[in-house]
Amino acid sequence: MSELRPTPPPALDVNGLGIDxxxxxxxxxxxxxxxxxxxxxxxxxxxGESGSGKTTLAGAVTGLLPxxxxxxxxxxxxGGVEVTSLxxxxxxxxxxxxxxxxxxxxxxxxxxVLTIGAxxxxxxxxxxxxxxxxxxxxxxIELLQIAEVSRPADRLSQYPHELSGGLKxxxxxxxxxxxxxxxxxxxxxxxxxDVTVQKQIMSxxxxxxxxxxxxxxxxTHDLALATDHASRALVLRAGRLVEDAPVEDLIRxxxxxxxxxxxxxxxxxxxxxxxxxxxxxxxxxxRNLSKQFAARRGADPVLAVDGVTFSxxxxxxxxxxGESGSGKxxxxxxxxxxxxxxxxxxxxNGRDTTQVxxxxxxxxxxxxxxxxQNPDSALDPRWTVGRIVAEPLxxxxxxxxxSRRARVQELLNAVSLPSDTIDRRxxxxxxxxxxxxxxxxxxxxxxxxxxxxxxxxxxxxITQERVLELLGRLQRDFGVAYLFISHDLSIVxxxxxxxxxxxxxxxxxxxxxxxIFDTPRSPYVRELIAAIPGxxxxxxxxxASRKDSIA
Amino acid sequence: MVLEQSPTPIxxxxxxxxxxxxxxxxxxxxxxxxxxxxxVAAWLVAPALFTSYDPITGESGDTFLPPSFAHPFGTDHLGxxxxxxxIYGTTQTAFTAGLAVVVGLLLGTTVGVVSSTLGPVAEAxxxxxxxxxxxxxxxxxxxxxxxxxxxxxxxxxxxxxxxxIVLFARVTRAEIQRIRxxxxxxxxxxxxxxxxxxxxxxxxxxxxxxxxxxxxxxxGAAVLAxxxxxxxxxxxxxxxxxxxxxxxxxxxxxxxxWWMTTLPGTLILVVVITLGIVSRYVGKATxx
Numbered sequence: 001m002s003e004l005r006p007t008p009p010p011a012l013d014v015n016g017l018g019i020d021x022x023x024x025x026x027x028x029x030x031x032x033x034x035x036x037x038x039x040x041x042x043x044x045x046x047x048g049e050s051g052s053g054k055t056t057l058a059g060a061v062t063g064l065l066p067x068x069x070x071x072x073x074x075x076x077x078x079g080g081v082e083v084t085s086l087x088x089x090x091x092x093x094x095x096x097x098x099x100x101x102x103x104x105x106x107x108x109x110x111x112x113v114l115t116i117g118a119x120x121x122x123x124x125x126x127x128x129x130x131x132x133x134x135x136x137x138x139x140x141i142e143l144l145q146i147a148e149v150s151r152p153a154d155r156l157s158q159y160p161h162e163l164s165g166g167l168k169x170x171x172x173x174x175x176x177x178x179x180x181x182x183x184x185x186x187x188x189x190x191x192x193x194d195v196t197v198q199k200q201i202m203s204x205x206x207x208x209x210x211x212x213x214x215x216x217x218x219x220t221h222d223l224a225l226a227t228d229h230a231s232r233a234l235v236l237r238a239g240r241l242v243e244d245a246p247v248e249d250l251i252r253x254x255x256x257x258x259x260x261x262x263x264x265x266x267x268x269x270x271x272x273x274x275x276x277x278x279x280x281x282x283x284x285x286x287r288n289l290s291k292q293f294a295a296r297r298g299a300d301p302v303l304a305v306d307g308v309t310f311s312x313x314x315x316x317x318x319x320x321x322g323e324s325g326s327g328k329x330x331x332x333x334x335x336x337x338x339x340x341x342x343x344x345x346x347x348x349n350g351r352d353t354t355q356v357x358x359x360x361x362x363x364x365x366x367x368x369x370x371x372x373q374n375p376d377s378a379l380d381p382r383w384t385v386g387r388i389v390a391e392p393l394x395x396x397x398x399x400x401x402x403s404r405r406a407r408v409q410e411l412l413n414a415v416s417l418p419s420d421t422i423d424r425r426x427x428x429x430x431x432x433x434x435x436x437x438x439x440x441x442x443x444x445x446x447x448x449x450x451x452x453x454x455x456x457x458x459x460x461x462i463t464q465e466r467v468l469e470l471l472g473r474l475q476r477d478f479g480v481a482y483l484f485i486s487h488d489l490s491i492v493x494x495x496x497x498x499x500x501x502x503x504x505x506x507x508x509x510x511x512x513x514x515x516i517f518d519t520p521r522s523p524y525v526r527e528l529i530a531a532i533p534g535x536x537x538x539x540x541x542x543x544a545s546r547k548d549s550i551a
Numbered sequence: 552m553v554l555e556q557s558p559t560p561i562x563x564x565x566x567x568x569x570x571x572x573x574x575x576x577x578x579x580x581x582x583x584x585x586x587x588x589x590x591v592a593a594w595l596v597a598p599a600l601f602t603s604y605d606p607i608t609g610e611s612g613d614t615f616l617p618p619s620f621a622h623p624f625g626t627d628h629l630g631x632x633x634x635x636x637x638i639y640g641t642t643q644t645a646f647t648a649g650l651a652v653v654v655g656l657l658l659g660t661t662v663g664v665v666s667s668t669l670g671p672v673a674e675a676x677x678x679x680x681x682x683x684x685x686x687x688x689x690x691x692x693x694x695x696x697x698x699x700x701x702x703x704x705x706x707x708x709x710x711x712x713x714x715x716i717v718l719f720a721r722v723t724r725a726e727i728q729r730i731r732x733x734x735x736x737x738x739x740x741x742x743x744x745x746x747x748x749x750x751x752x753x754x755x756x757x758x759x760x761x762x763x764x765x766x767x768x769x770x771g772a773a774v775l776a777x778x779x780x781x782x783x784x785x786x787x788x789x790x791x792x793x794x795x796x797x798x799x800x801x802x803x804x805x806x807x808x809w810w811m812t813t814l815p816g817t818l819i820l821v822v823v824i825t826l827g828i829v830s831r832y833v834g835k836a837t838x839x
Contacts, residue, residue, distance in 0.1 A: 025576055336741065338737065338740075338741075359745065362743050365741050365742070365743055366743075369741060370738070370741055372734045372738065374734070377733045377734045377735065378734040378735055378738055379735055379738075380733075380735040380739075380752075380753050380756075380757070381757075382756050382757060391738075391739060391742045391744070391752075392741075392742035392743060395739070395742045395743035395744040395745075395748055396742070396743035438738075441738070441742070444742075445742075445743075
């Protein structure tokens with residue numbers, strides 16, 4: 001390292017960095033002794049779970065740490081300029097041209113009351129260029145064209161709320177590259193976007209980073225996405241850097257068991273053979289289900305779900321897949337009888353439950369239960385775990401006091417929670433444990449169908465892996481059928497026997513998991529599958545052919 | 552796959568926390584305010600422990616004594632110790648203000664619950680009534696009630712309480728709107744819970760923090776309102792000591808005995824402010 005000192009200084013040099021947060025009188029360590037460099041033009045991924053300190057690190061590099069943070073050791077050098085304890089005033093001079101940020105949530109990062117044109121024009125002010133009106137307009141349109149924004153001239157007079165998430169992210173990318181920073185920090189830039197949009201945005205990002213010769217620090221929780229785009233990857237765990245290696249080495253020779261776990265998870269989602277469906281009678285049938293939402297003033301009524309037909313075999317998993325706005329959640333809510341269908345039938349165990357309303361839905365809910373995406377808001381923070389899991393038993397009047405207590409213990413046992421969790425409250429549990437509690441509650445009334453609404457999306461990959469295994473085991477032990485609602489095809493592939501792909505309210509394609517993944521018929525499904533990240537190094541066939549081409 | 556079934560271990564420091572919430576560390580102001588509130592509460596229970604003077608009958612030789620070590624608040628025109636009158640007056644004032652809070656809390660919460668859970672018609676009626684009440688100053692509402700039902704601590708408490716219904720109804724509604732969006736309420740419905748079970752199991756317990764915090768600060772406001780109406784003569788008739796009445800009695804002697812109005816007035820002010828500080832802490836402590 002020391003022999004080959006490059007003539008230009010590294011775009012970023014982090015040396016022994018330690019950051020603490022002060023919270024109610026205590027100090028919590030967020031980042032400990034992290035050291036790495038990013039050479040000019042290098043694309044480095046920073047991979048870590050939530051709480052690993054990756055966002056803190058990104059904040060430190062952009063000078064955007066919150067006020068209660070303290071950098072207590074180490075140095076940060078941006079392109080040869082030490083910035084460890086820079087004042088906000090000096091930082092604001094560096095931001096933009098030395099370091100740029102592409103934020104996580106494009107919706108929250110554009111000012112809702114200014115037009116896109118006005119926000120792009122800020123670039124020229126920051127660069128100190130005094131341009132005339134026409135000149136500014138021409139340059140703005142050029143920038144949007146570079147970011148492949150459709151109809152760029154029209155966009156300048158539009159407001160952020162008129163644009164889709166993908167377009168907003170393109171505009172933010174245009175703004176970031178417009179200042180041409182030597183280092184770009186992208187903090188989970190695509191995590192709020194659908195997979196197909198993610199793919200487009202990432203290829204745009206790749207191209208621009210290459211053309212501008214920018215160094216990139218790409219922060220993500222998704223190892224597959226990281227390995228697809230970065231040349232080097234840093235793995236952060238509990239505030240410490242556990243791995244710093246070129247992507248190929250990382251995949252082939254991971255140094256820590258943690259990295260191995262991350263890789264095996266990412267691999268499993270690429271190659272896991274689809275579970276084989278067996279022939280069982282349909283437990284739940286959905287026929288021609290439609291939902292039309294009343295029109296807003298001056299607009300046509302929205303057909304959120306349009307003639308959806310599928311069936312759910314007992315004891316197996318059917319995945320309902322689609323991008324945001326495809327109607328999958330509305331369909332699920334109708335199946336749960338929480339939303340009234342406009343038309344169609346929901347048949348459970350041969351009985352039409354579509355007409356059942358009010359308290360009569362109780363019988364339906366004894367059989368069909370739900371697990372929500374976010375266990376934080378799905379569990380009452382004031383209730384103990386025991387009371388939460390017993391709620392269906394109490395409310396539906398199943399069993400007596402003693403049998404309920406025994407049932408709760410049995411359920412907690414089944415979801416592998418230690419028996420002393422029964423008296424704890426959700427705030428004392430980790431995210432994965434909370435989701436286990438929610439799963440235990442959904443199984444409490446001996447339900448035969450559990451609707452899992454993006455139930456794994458809020459969890460970290462390793463936790464996801466464990467909950468996935470749990471779900472498989474519970475299915476084998478209790479014979480429960482899952483309706484697995486997800487936008488994440490890679491997970492669907494591992495858990496489902498049947499897949500129903502929805503696109504703008506209709507079923508685009510349905511079949512067994514093997515059929516959908518191996519021989520997709522519709523172009524939309526092919527596009528969805530192609531957009532799953534991890535093609536470059538993780539997918540066995542692809543990496544094999546890649547090795548050939550390299551040889 | 553090298554993963555075993557065991558779920559992620561709980562960090563050791565979480566094991567100790569069995570409480571619902573660990574109470575936030577109170578600041579200096581909160582501690583001082585709490586001390587004042589505790590002291591005033593003690594006056595309520597055992598006034599005789601804090602003063603040896605009689606609040607009703609004075610020493611005829613001790614009229615208009617300025618504040619001194621023997622009489623920290625001075626004496627009044629009948630030679631009564633003013634601090635003793637304030638200490639004994641706590642019962643009257645706190646009882647009336649407490650009644651006001653109970654009336655406001657119960658009626659306000661009911662209006663809030665009814666208008667936000669029983670459909671659009673109930674909402675329209677409940678909230679428009681509340682909007683109409685907002686248009687009237689709560690002090691005036693209290694005056695109306697006292698004027699029509701006669702002076703005395705009970706009508707006064709009810710009157711002041713009706714004036715604060717608006718606040719409680721608005722806060723209740725806002726809290727219910729927030730809580731109803733939480734998935735645990737829907738999960739409760741899916742679990743088979745009916746209206747009452749959801750209301751008393753999830754909605755009200757989660758709204759309680761904000762309401763208790765509001766009740767504490769409203770108690771301060773009620774003390775002020777009760778004292779003000781007592782000053783105007785709508786409360787307890789003399790010679791029973793009551794904070795507002797004590798200030799009113801001093802009014803005639805403003806020129807020669809400033810302490811008769813100033814010191815009791817300051818005490819009322821201090822109590823109201825300390826209740827505000829305590830309320831803020833209660834709000835923080837009940838947040839989950």
